[in-house]
Amino acid sequence: MIRAIFKIMGLRLWRDKGALVLAFVLPGFIFAIFAAIFANASGGDLDLRASMAVTSQAPATQLLASDLQKSNDFTLTFNDDWTLSDIRERVRLGQDDVGLVLAGDIADPSAPAIVIVSEPSRDIAATVLKGQIRQRLADQSGQSMPAIFTDISALDSDDDLSVADQSVTYYIGATAVLFLLFSAMQGAGLSLDERKTGITQRLLLGPIGTLSMLTGKFLFLSLIGFIQAAIICGVAAVFFDVPVTDHLPGLAVACLGAAALSSGLALLVASLCGSAAQMHTVSTFLVLLFSAVGGSMVPRFMMPDWLQNLGQFTPNSYVIDAVYGILARGQSMADLLPVWYVLFGGALVALILAAGISHMMRRA
Known part of the structure; x- marks a missing residue:
């Protein structure tokens, strides 16, 4: 049978x-x-979509901005007229996975110079982006960089969630x-x-x-x-x-x-x-x-x-x-x-x- x-x-x-x-x-x-x-995620090689605004005219910051625009590690969208609010809106609507604003002088370690804009469902994107930026700064200076980041959420602080x-x-x-x-x-x-x-x-x-x-x-x-x-x-x-x-x-x-x-x-x-x-x-x-x-x-x-x-x-x-x-x-x-x-x-x-x-x- x-x-x-x-x-x-x-x-x-x-x-x-x-x-x-x-x-x-x-x-x-x-x-x-x-x-x-x-394999893509565990290797740290995420194909991130990032947006960037530059509000600082410091030479070291401008050099970093130029370097990031040439990067092949992620897809970067940049506009000279963008501000922090523009970056937050793009991340909030899901147009980008993470955003950054170069708002200070990265050559001055006394104050955070880079604002990272993230949203909770894609927190890992912010972590990966910060790691890539730190690596670039370390390659340029030959030494590890201090904590120069400020993290903010793309969602409003008084949001229902x-x-x-x-x-x-x-x-x-x-x-x-x-x-x-x-x-x-x-x-x-x-x-x-x-x-x-x-x-x-x-x-x-x-x-x-x-x-x-x-x-x-x-x-x-x-x-x-x-x-x-x-x-x-x-x-x-x-x-x-x-x-x-x-x-x-x-x-x-x-x-x-x-x-x-x-x-x-x-x-x-x-x-x-x-x-x-x-x-x-x-x-x-x-x-x-x-x-x-x-x-x-x-x-x-x-x-x-x-x-x-x-x-x-x-x-x-x-x-x-x-x-x-x-x-x-x-x-x-x-x-x-x-x-x-x-x-x-x-x-x-x-x-x-x-x-x-x-x-x-x-x-x-």
């Missing part, structure tokens, strides 16, 4: 070429992603979208069982019938996802002191957008898969890939530059930006319009594509 079951399962996998290929490609591919991330841990806030969106993607993929996979029973064929009388059926599934999956995301926000409020109740309208839109996009993508994946085994493998592959590259597992600033760019095309990055933008950065719903366009527009496009593909596959 054991031998027979083993043979049946082996033949089933062998006959499903899509599931077979993905079953053996997935482990190595996911490993390569994580290896690239952690000043009593909470902003890293917890980051992982509200990161965890929610990871969970919603897995949940929606599992729910959408039920349509594959319907194909075997003939229920789908009896319900689908044309393109409108296909769209109507998938819309019903989409609304159901979105509702379940919204409730799941709301539960995560509730846990953050009760156990981690995150001021969720102060931002309910924006968070509600973010949770709904995350649920809608996850549901639309899940239905699209289900429409492209030919079997339950294939759906399971493909959905696991996509969710792990999106989560690894999009910032759900590791913040994107810790990744190599090419992975950071790739992560911009994942749903995870937009959900994280929405939730963190509302709770930590103080962004309004109007400020996040580009994010809403992606979440809700992407959900609608995915639903329409799923309906079209499903209709064509039933007619084939």
Whole structure:
């Protein structure tokens, strides 16, 4: 009996070429992603995005500013007219991972000359930047430099989150979208069982019938996802002191957008898969890939530059930006319009594509 079951399962996998290929490609591919991330981080070679303002005319400070602009250790954005407030705003909105202001004479060790602007979810970026600056100064002077840094936060001191841990806030969106993607993929996979029973064929009388059926599934999956995301926000409020109740309208839109996009993508994946085994493998592959590259597992600033760019095309990055933008950065719903366009527009496009593909596959 054991031998027979083993043979049946082996033949089933062998006959499903899509599931077979993905079953053996997935482990190595996911490993390569994580290896690239952690090798990059542990080696101290983070591809940081930094912004700089120079408000001091001291010769030694000007020399350091010129040297930093030529550096290949990080991507530096500089403008002659920028001040401390400009740098804080860029870091607060996530345009840069860390900022610095050269505000004094670095040749005078009696007073801090460099202001480092960071934000709690990316504290390690400030640590790495200070280490790189210290190394450059030591190379120039031939001796270790004293503590010349002043650290300030990009967030206002009277911010709602000043009593909470902003890293917890980051992982509200990161965890929610990871969970919603897995949940929606599992729910959408039920349509594959319907194909075997003939229920789908009896319900689908044309393109409108296909769209109507998938819309019903989409609304159901979105509702379940919204409730799941709301539960995560509730846990953050009760156990981690995150001021969720102060931002309910924006968070509600973010949770709904995350649920809608996850549901639309899940239905699209289900429409492209030919079997339950294939759906399971493909959905696991996509969710792990999106989560690894999009910032759900590791913040994107810790990744190599090419992975950071790739992560911009994942749903995870937009959900994280929405939730963190509302709770930590103080962004309004109007400020996040580009994010809403992606979440809700992407959900609608995915639903329409799923309906079209499903209709064509039933007619084939």
